[in-house]
Amino acid sequence: MSETAVSNTVAAHTVASASDLTKTYGTHDAIVTALDHVSVNFERGKMTAIMGPSGSGKSTLMHCMAGLDTPDSGTVLVENLKVSSMTQKQLTKLRREQIGFIFQSFNLIPTLSAEENILLPLEISKRKIDRDWFNHIVDVVGLQSRLTHRPSQLSGGQQQRVACARAMMSRPSVIFADEPTGNLDSKSSGEVLGFLKSSVQRYNQTIVMVTHDPRAASYADRVLVLADGRITNDMKEPSYEEILAVFANEGSDSSQSTQKDDAADDASAMQKGSHR
Numbered sequence: 499m500s501e502t503a504v505s506n507t508v509a510a511h512t513v514a515s516a517s518d519l520t521k522t523y524g525t526h527d528a529i530v531t532a533l534d535h536v537s538v539n540f541e542r543g544k545m546t547a548i549m550g551p552s553g554s555g556k557s558t559l560m561h562c563m564a565g566l567d568t569p570d571s572g573t574v575l576v577e578n579l580k581v582s583s584m585t586q587k588q589l590t591k592l593r594r595e596q597i598g599f600i601f602q603s604f605n606l607i608p609t610l611s612a613e614e615n616i617l618l619p620l621e622i623s624k625r626k627i628d629r630d631w632f633n634h635i636v637d638v639v640g641l642q643s644r645l646t647h648r649p650s651q652l653s654g655g656q657q658q659r660v661a662c663a664r665a666m667m668s669r670p671s672v673i674f675a676d677e678p679t680g681n682l683d684s685k686s687s688g689e690v691l692g693f694l695k696s697s698v699q700r701y702n703q704t705i706v707m708v709t710h711d712p713r714a715a716s717y718a719d720r721v722l723v724l725a726d727g728r729i730t731n732d733m734k735e736p737s738y739e740e741i742l743a744v745f746a747n748e749g750s751d752s753s754q755s756t757q758k759d760d761a762a763d764d765a766s767a768m769q770k771g772s773h774r
């Protein structure tokens with residue numbers, strides 16, 4: 499079908515890329531290599547999950563990609579714009595227009611309503627608000643009846659859906675999400691992941707998402723694993739079981755298999771295991 503042909507052509511296009519990225523923190527004997535020559539391309543209309551142990555460089559990679567942190571060397575491109583050599587003013591413009599960021603801690607303004615939070619980035623940058631798109635997004639995230647509520651009057655899942663709607667509002671080229679379901683229970687996680695996945699499928703949104711949760715990662719089209727600042731696995735459309743297997747193989751102790759069993763139980767309980 500022609501629609502498929504078009505989406506395949508678009509999907510082959512790289513939206514964001516890192517090339518030979520390095521980042522160290524500290525000096526002398528206290529030096530930490532957070533990113534060790536990382537090169538990766540992110541394609542339009544795909545959802546990529548980034549997994550890996552604590553301290554493996556996941557957040558550092560996201561921050562460098564989004565222009566929130568500066569690499570020591572290497573190049574970051576977003577829509578063919580060289581993020582790694584932009585001035586602060588250029589970075590601000592890029593982040594407002596091309597990049598959405600979703601944090602684990604939601605980062606909503608407590609004194610503003612859900613609607614005001616969603617529209618804030620556009621208000622700040624004095625951009626025109628597309629009401630039809632706003633209504634549509636609110637409809638998709640299921641927040642119609644919560645728009646006048648403040649964050650404290652919303653559940654964690656609802657707050658994160660506000661943050662997702664805020665990230666989608668400017669139709670960014672790419673959304674970076676750092677453990678977007680890290681503070682959510684499994685039901686709310688399912689809602690947020692379902693929304694992110696639908697934005698990929700319906701609007702060709704590009705999403706790069708850090709997660710520790712194999713269930714969350716199984717929503718993705720691709721799963722990258724980082725260890726010690728390097729990409730050690732790059733899996734295309736892995737199943738939940740394939741993702742589990744990577745971590746089971748890496749760990750030799752019994753805690754890994756316990757985690758695996760727990761996760762498998764969760765998966766069957768959730769009834770959400772069949773994303774593909």
Ligand SMILES: Nc1ncnc2c1ncn2[C@@H]1O[C@H](COP(=O)(O)OP(=O)(O)OP(=O)(O)O)[C@@H](O)[C@H]1O
Binds near residue numbers: 551555556
């Ligand atoms: N501002 C900083 N100053 C010093 N070291 C830092 C800083 N930020 C990160 N690091 C170090 O860089 C390494 C990578 O950190 P990063 O936050 O990217 O890990 P992560 O994979 O996101 O971990 P987590 O899963 O715990 O969030 C860690 O060893 C961390 O301690």
Ligand SMILES: [Mg+2]
Binds near residue numbers: 556557558676
């Ligand atoms: Mg992190």
